Amino acid sequence: MRKDRKYVFETLMYRDFERRESYYTDMAAEGWYLKKYGLCVTVFERGEPEPGRRYRLLPKKGTPDPEKRELFLAGGWKQVEASGSWDIYYTDDSSAEELFTDGISYRSYMADFSGGELLWLIIFLVTGIWMVYGNLSALLLFKPGTWMMAVDEVGICVLAAMPVFLICSGGLWIDYFITSAGIIRRIKHGTVRHGLSWKRKTRIGRIATVLILVSLAVVLAGSLSGRGDLSRDELQNFHAEHPVQLEEIDPSANRVIQRCIRTNVWEDPNAFEASVDSNVLFRNKITVSYTVGDGKPPMYHPETGITDFIYNQMDYQARYYEARSERIARIFLEGVISEDIRSAVRSGDLPSDTDMNKIQRNVRGVDYAGYYGNADTAQHLYLRRGRYIEIASYSGMEDSRYLLSRDLDKFVKNLQRRLL
Amino acid sequence: MSKKPLEILTETMFYVLMAFYRQEMCGTEIARYVRELTKGEVSMGPGTLYTILSQFQREDLIEKTGSEGRKITYAITERGRQMYQSELRRLRRCLADAEAAGAERGKL
Numbered sequence: 072m073r074k075d076r077k078y079v080f081e082t083l084m085y086r087d088f089e090r091r092e093s094y095y096t097d098m099a100a101e102g103w104y105l106k107k108y109g110l111c112v113t114v115f116e117r118g119e120p121e122p123g124r125r126y127r128l129l130p131k132k133g134t135p136d137p138e139k140r141e142l143f144l145a146g147g148w149k150q151v152e153a154s155g156s157w158d159i160y161y162t163d164d165s166s167a168e169e170l171f172t173d174g175i176s177y178r179s180y181m182a183d184f185s186g187g188e189l190l191w192l193i194i195f196l197v198t199g200i201w202m203v204y205g206n207l208s209a210l211l212l213f214k215p216g217t218w219m220m221a222v223d224e225v226g227i228c229v230l231a232a233m234p235v236f237l238i239c240s241g242g243l244w245i246d247y248f249i250t251s252a253g254i255i256r257r258i259k260h261g262t263v264r265h266g267l268s269w270k271r272k273t274r275i276g277r278i279a280t281v282l283i284l285v286s287l288a289v290v291l292a293g294s295l296s297g298r299g300d301l302s303r304d305e306l307q308n309f310h311a312e313h314p315v316q317l318e319e320i321d322p323s324a325n326r327v328i329q330r331c332i333r334t335n336v337w338e339d340p341n342a343f344e345a346s347v348d349s350n351v352l353f354r355n356k357i358t359v360s361y362t363v364g365d366g367k368p369p370m371y372h373p374e375t376g377i378t379d380f381i382y383n384q385m386d387y388q389a390r391y392y393e394a395r396s397e398r399i400a401r402i403f404l405e406g407v408i409s410e411d412i413r414s415a416v417r418s419g420d421l422p423s424d425t426d427m428n429k430i431q432r433n434v435r436g437v438d439y440a441g442y443y444g445n446a447d448t449a450q451h452l453y454l455r456r457g458r459y460i461e462i463a464s465y466s467g468m469e470d471s472r473y474l475l476s477r478d479l480d481k482f483v484k485n486l487q488r489r490l491l
Numbered sequence: 492m493s494k495k496p497l498e499i500l501t502e503t504m505f506y507v508l509m510a511f512y513r514q515e516m517c518g519t520e521i522a523r524y525v526r527e528l529t530k531g532e533v534s535m536g537p538g539t540l541y542t543i544l545s546q547f548q549r550e551d552l553i554e555k556t557g558s559e560g561r562k563i564t565y566a567i568t569e570r571g572r573q574m575y576q577s578e579l580r581r582l583r584r585c586l587a588d589a590e591a592a593g594a595e596r597g598k599l
Contacts (some may be wrong), residue, residue, distance in 0.1 A: 129538070138518060139541050141561035145519035146537030168522075170538035173503050180542045 075117040077103055082276030085110055086188065087250050088128040088157065090269045095126035095159070097269075105151055105159065111280075121163055125265075126151075127170050129158045130184040143170070174261020185258040188251050199244055216406020219399065222352055232286035239279040239286070246272075352403065355393040392460040400458050401438075407462060408441060408453055415443070500578050506533055507543050508575045511553055511567040518544055519562060547571070 081094075095105045100122045103115035127148070140150060143160060147167030151159040160170065171177035257263060348356045371377075394400035408427050415421040420443075427441060430453075434440035437456045444450030454461040500508065506525045510516055516524070522535045544565070547553045552571035557564040567575070 137561040138544075138563050142518055142541050142544075143537045146522065146540075148537060168534050168536040170536045171542075172534050172536040172539050173501060175501050176503070176539040176542040179546065180538060 076106070077115040077117075079113045079115065080111060080277060080280075081108070081113040082111065082273065082280045087254070088130075089254065089264050090267045090272065092126045092128055092265060093267045094269045094273070095161075096124060096266075099124040099126070099161075105161075108155055108157075108159075123165050124161055124163050125167075126159060126161045129160070129170070130181070131156050131158050132183070146170075171263070177263065178258055178261040181258045185255045188255050192248065192251050192255070195244065195248060199248075216402050216404075216409060218406075219352055219403040220406045220410065223350060223356070223403065232289035235282055236286035239282045243276070243279055243283075246276075351395075352399050353392050353394050355391075357391040358389075359391075360388040389461065389463040392462075394458045394460065397458050400455055400460050404439065404453060404455050404460050404462075411451060420444075499581075500574070502533060503535055503539060504543050504547075505575075505578055505582075506535075507540070507547070508552065508567065508571060508578075511565060511571065512575050515556055515564050515566040517559075517562050517564050 098105070098115055100120055102118055102120040104118050104121075105113065105126070106116045107114040143150065147162045147164040148160040148170065149162065151161060171180065345357065345359045348358070350356070392400065392403070394403065405427065408430070412421060412425050412427075412430070416423050416425060425443075427439075430441040430443045432440045432442050434454075437454050439453070439455040441453040442451065449464055452461070452463045503525075506529070507521055509528075510521050510524050518540065522537070522540055525533055525535055544553070548555075548565075550570075551568055552574055553565040554568050555563055556566045
């Protein structure tokens with residue numbers, strides 16, 4: 072790297088032009104002259120220290136105006152040849168007048184810039200409030216089960232990195248907001264501040280930016296690690312067999328689905344996805360989802376008297392967990408059920424006093440079995456036996472008679488037989 | 492740039508219009524002219540001058556009459572003359588009122 076050039080990772084707010092003026096001015100006093108600037112990196116070139124140099128930044132306006140350049144030159148101000156959205160001027164003449172000597176002309180010149188800043192401030196404010204409001208309930212309702220769901224979803228490292236990311240991003244957001252609001256206010260009053268301090272802000276900005284980049288890298292690495300895809304041939308429930316059959320929970324629903332399987336020709340499942348994963352909480356975690364349909368012409372259902380005139384389709388999702396301990400399995404399942412019930416209550420699918428006990432079914436061979444749903448909404452099943460958890464959900468047509476099929480192995484085997 | 496039409500001239504605007512009232516002038520000469528005329532009392536930064544010239548052109552108070560490289564010469568328009576004279580009358584009226592008020596109270 073050339074010794075007469077310095078590349079600085081500059082994280083001063085790109086639009087905090089008052090501080091950047093001080094920064095470039097102080098660097099010139101040490102013998103480093105602005106050569107090029109960008110969003111994050113500024114290039115300086117070595118020269119003789121010039122303590123009397125002043126830099127001033129103005130927002131670019133359309134195409135370069137030769138007359139403006141001539142007027143500025145006549146006033147003792149030269150322009151730095153650097154691309155970007157700012158015109159940067161400097162002078163070594165201590166007697167040169169400031170670029171603007173009255174507030175009205177300054178305000179007039181900066182009107183477009185301050186209008187744009189105000190618009191961005193409003194967007195930032197609305198976005199920030201929306202993000203805080205959207206996540207506030209999750210933060211306030213922190214429970215061990217919720218925490219485990221987050222670890223399962225994103226991984227422990229990612230979960231640790233997220234607060235760092237949020238705090239640093241939030242800090243930069245607040246700083247941007249305060250700085251921009253101050254700039255807009257000063258422009259409105261036709262004033263500008265020179266000689267602002269920049270060192271502490273630069274140091275904090277660099278640290279925050281590095282932390283944000285590192286936490287983003289952790290989040291990305293966490294999302295890519297530990298996953299593997301499964302084919303339909305490889306898919307297997309890691310129970311020896313299903314702990315419970317639908318006919319034990321909802322016999323009438325099971326009769327309907329069995330009849331549908333017998334009487335319909337199911338097409339190849341599309342959008343079939345299955346993957347295996349592991350993390351600090353679960354030794355094994357298998358996720359399955361698929362969509363199937365029959366594509367048949369309208370079908371009449373004598374038990375309901377309703378004819379389906381549209382493509383019959385069902386969506387199935389299941390997750391199978393082998394937790395590292397029974398305690399983890401119990402707390403995790405409680406968290407999942409609480410969250411699902413909360414969501415169902417909000418959407419009106421369940422009464423507000425619903426809890427784990429209210430959806431529990433008496434099923435032999437399991438430590439817990441919970442089920443809720445009906446033909447018009449999605450059906451949900453939750454099972455736990457020791458360290459093993461099974462969570463399945465199904466949603467069909469609004470008026471579908473195809474209810475939850477618990478017999479996944481049998482169903483898939485049926486599909487395979489029909490396709491052969 | 493401000494989109495509102497000019498109603499009252501600032502001090503700096505007044506002196507710029509005054510400069511053009513006398514004769515055609517190049518933009519780069521105006522700052523020196525005003526500084527010499529006011530003996531340094533009124534100073535004008537290049538950004539201020541540029542903004543005023545742009546605004547005057549938009550308001551049709553001055554017009555371009557020639558160019559030499561990057562130097563452009565302007566002349567005052569009829570509307571500019573009227574604006575200058577109107578402002579001059581306003582300032583004289585203010586001064587006269589101030590002097591009269593001072594005479595009434597026995598102070599000046």
